[in-house]
Amino acid sequence: MDEKRETLLRVEDLSVCFEGKNYVQAVEHIDLEVRAGDRLCIIGETGSGKSILLLAILRLLGPTAIVTGRAFYRDRALFELTEKQMDAIRGDRVSYVPQGSGNGMNPLLKVGLQVAEPLIAHRGMKRRPAMDRAVELLRRFHLGREEALARQYPFTFSGGMRQRALIAMGISAGAELLFADEPTKGLDETRVKLTAEAFNELEGQTLVCVTHDLSFARSVSSRVAVMYAANQIEAAETEELFRHPLHPYTKDMLAAMPENGLRFRPGYAPAHSEEKTEGCKYRLRCESCREKCKETPPMFDVGGHQVRCWCYE
Amino acid sequence: MNDAILEAVGLTKRFRSREEGKKRFTAVDGASLRLYPGETLGLLGESGSGKSTLGQMLVGLLRPDEGQILYRGAPLAYPYKGEARRRIQILFQHPEVSFNPQLTLRQSLTEPFRLRGLACDDGALAACIGRFGLYPEHLNRRPGALSGGELQRAALARVLVMEPEIILLDEPTSMLDVITQAQIVDFLRRYQEENGTAYLFITHSTSLAEQFCHRIVRIAEGRLQVEGSV
Numbered sequence: 001m002d003e004k005r006e007t008l009l010r011v012e013d014l015s016v017c018f019e020g021k022n023y024v025q026a027v028e029h030i031d032l033e034v035r036a037g038d039r040l041c042i043i044g045e046t047g048s049g050k051s052i053l054l055l056a057i058l059r060l061l062g063p064t065a066i067v068t069g070r071a072f073y074r075d076r077a078l079f080e081l082t083e084k085q086m087d088a089i090r091g092d093r094v095s096y097v098p099q100g101s102g103n104g105m106n107p108l109l110k111v112g113l114q115v116a117e118p119l120i121a122h123r124g125m126k127r128r129p130a131m132d133r134a135v136e137l138l139r140r141f142h143l144g145r146e147e148a149l150a151r152q153y154p155f156t157f158s159g160g161m162r163q164r165a166l167i168a169m170g171i172s173a174g175a176e177l178l179f180a181d182e183p184t185k186g187l188d189e190t191r192v193k194l195t196a197e198a199f200n201e202l203e204g205q206t207l208v209c210v211t212h213d214l215s216f217a218r219s220v221s222s223r224v225a226v227m228y229a230a231n232q233i234e235a236a237e238t239e240e241l242f243r244h245p246l247h248p249y250t251k252d253m254l255a256a257m258p259e260n261g262l263r264f265r266p267g268y269a270p271a272h273s274e275e276k277t278e279g280c281k282y283r284l285r286c287e288s289c290r291e292k293c294k295e296t297p298p299m300f301d302v303g304g305h306q307v308r309c310w311c312y313e
Numbered sequence: 314m315n316d317a318i319l320e321a322v323g324l325t326k327r328f329r330s331r332e333e334g335k336k337r338f339t340a341v342d343g344a345s346l347r348l349y350p351g352e353t354l355g356l357l358g359e360s361g362s363g364k365s366t367l368g369q370m371l372v373g374l375l376r377p378d379e380g381q382i383l384y385r386g387a388p389l390a391y392p393y394k395g396e397a398r399r400r401i402q403i404l405f406q407h408p409e410v411s412f413n414p415q416l417t418l419r420q421s422l423t424e425p426f427r428l429r430g431l432a433c434d435d436g437a438l439a440a441c442i443g444r445f446g447l448y449p450e451h452l453n454r455r456p457g458a459l460s461g462g463e464l465q466r467a468a469l470a471r472v473l474v475m476e477p478e479i480i481l482l483d484e485p486t487s488m489l490d491v492i493t494q495a496q497i498v499d500f501l502r503r504y505q506e507e508n509g510t511a512y513l514f515i516t517h518s519t520s521l522a523e524q525f526c527h528r529i530v531r532i533a534e535g536r537l538q539v540e541g542s543v
Binding site: 022024044045046047158159160185186187188189190191212214252253256257258259261262263264267268 | 359360361406407446447450453454458459460461462463484487488489490491492493494495496498499517518519520521523524525
């Protein structure tokens with residue numbers, strides 16, 4: 001049945017590095033396949049390359065980024081499109097909820113118009129009905145006094161309100177593929193629940209969401225990919241991954257959740273300058289580390305559960 | 314008994330309202346609390362409950378409209394000066410705005426060393442950030458080239474140079490992943506055990522507050538509600 005669903009996004013061997021005085025290997029050899037209706041969450045610690053991966057797919061990285069590999073939206077090779085062709089896809093077929101409530105909105109435009117803009121630009125709606133729809137979308141996120149808020153500028157919103165308005169903007173035109181980068185960052189528990197509800201109510205939309213909020217990831221996704229130090233190290237169906245994590249890093253990450261007692265393994269991710277080195281990037285922190293881990297592990301398939309660890313050779 | 318290191322008595326703060334027909338709204342309404350040496354007091358509330366406003370008044374970033382703040386039993390005048398200014402520090406929620414974006418981490422970290430008259434060579438700076446898992450190569454980067462977790466660890470390293478007695482932790486881990494969060498909480502616990510530092514921990518996460526705090530005060534619509542030990 002899975003094979004019948006169209007592949008909306010395919011990423012092949014995608015790597016991103018930033019050359020210069022400080023070399024940074026931000027993303028390394030990532031492969032992804034997202035089918036229509038999938039809800040993929042990419043989780044991992046800050047600095048693991050999750051957001052850079054999204055930005056690279058959407059071609060939103062600056063000129064200092066060196067991107068290699070391929071990314072396809074349906075059958076269109078994204079890295080071969082002109083900027084104009086890319087603009088026609090972004091906001092129409094593919095939308096993006098950026099990270100950071102502070103810089104995702106135009107400070108000179110009223111919030112309602114920004115939420116309505118994709119409807120006007122890509123769905124041919126007139127301004128008045130688009131603004132009415134924007135108010136409806138804001139209401140979905142329980143901002144309160146939505147009609148008045150739609151006429152206000154972003155600076156009058158709190159960070160949490162801006163974050164929710166950004167999500168409303170991202171889903172307004174009903175793009176078939178929605179990318180969201182840390183949509184719940186900084187929101188309180190009640191607002192995180194509201195955001196999860198809104199994502200779960202999206203009909204016919206495919207979601208690729210980067211988040212470090214594990215509970216949120218579990219509540220909105222059908223599949224989860226885990227990144228560590230620029231690499232994808234594990235991927236599985238959501239419940240399978242949370243109930244039976246395989247990679248030692250994923251196990252450690254789940255143990256560090258407050259409800260599990262904030263337990264963690266000492267050590268930090270390697271410096272970006274060391275990320276070019278061979279071997280498993282987690283080996284210096286891993287209790288299962290052995291000689292073999294000095295070689296870079298491939299992705300092993302364990303009954304549909306993918307894991308990049310020599311323990312599952 | 315009054316051995317509190319920091320005490321708030323009837324603090325109130327009002328802001329101009331954004332709502333039509335309403336001139337002012339009260340963000341914090343007559344809040345009183347005590348913070349004791351070596352304890353972590355959790356201030357738990359949802360967005361807009363007034364917890365950050367209360368915290369910012371306590372550390373001298375906002376002037377209260379009413380009420381008084383006592384540091385070691387003596388009233389503090391806004392803005393704080395001298396010993397209180399040095400010994401009461403804050404770790405912000407958004408690490409990316411804790412640093413001047415035009416300065417390298419080396420330049421930002423130099424300031425507290427200079428304020429305290431401490432030697433500030435590469436070895437001292439590397440040791441300062443090294444205990445938080447940051448590397449000497451990070452010193453040459455500007456904030457934009459560091460991840461949120463790296464920046465927050467650098468911000469904590471910078472705060473600790475001042476040897477604070479009190480740290481306001483304003484949702485310092487809400488933007489971070491769970492492992493970085495657990496590492497920061499663990500470091501803060503150990504630092505508290507060694508130095509007796511008092512923390513006022515602002516959070517909206519009940520599970521995190523229950524794990525980290527000795528006492529929790531809840532705040533809603535600007536009013537403090539329940540106080541109890543965890």
